[in-house]
Amino acid sequence: MKKHSFHKTIKPDIPSDCREIQKLNGEFICGELPYKTELAFVKHVRKCPSCMEELKAYFMFYTTVRYLNEYGDSNIPQTVEVLLKKIEDEEYNRKVRKRNWIIAFLALFGAIAILGTLLLRGALF
Numbered sequence: 169m170k171k172h173s174f175h176k177t178i179k180p181d182i183p184s185d186c187r188e189i190q191k192l193n194g195e196f197i198c199g200e201l202p203y204k205t206e207l208a209f210v211k212h213v214r215k216c217p218s219c220m221e222e223l224k225a226y227f228m229f230y231t232t233v234r235y236l237n238e239y240g241d242s243n244i245p246q247t248v249e250v251l252l253k254k255i256e257d258e259e260y261n262r263k264v265r266k267r268n269w270i271i272a273f274l275a276l277f278g279a280i281a282i283l284g285t286l287l288l289r290g291a292l293f
């Protein structure tokens with residue numbers, strides 16, 4: 169019986185171990201990963217020295233090959249650090265934007281509540 173076979177057809181978009189992380193090196197450097205996967209990738213690499221080493225080695229190899237083939241294409245960042253920082257900054261900005269929206273919403277909601285109370289009092293007295 170192939171009762172649980174359907175589990176295998178679902179491709180996990182969040183890498184869970186070093187082997188999966190290291191398989192994504194190429195796609196990461198090219199910026200081809202979905203946002204959530206990319207984020208999980210960055211978080212893992214930050215905490216895992218061996219994956220960081222792998223990524224750096226891959227990056228060096230990749231940029232060298234690319235440089236030789238395309239004569240200095242400036243689309244790829246100079247170092248892995250720049251690449252990682254870019255994604256972390258994006259995530260930070262995303263969180264700040266989200267927080268600002270929540271604050272704006274709460275402020276609006278508070279204003280409506282106060283206005284409503286005032287109107288109610290005005291109508292009662």
Ligand SMILES: [Zn+2]
Pocket residue numbers: 185186189212216218219
């Ligand atoms: Zn790792």
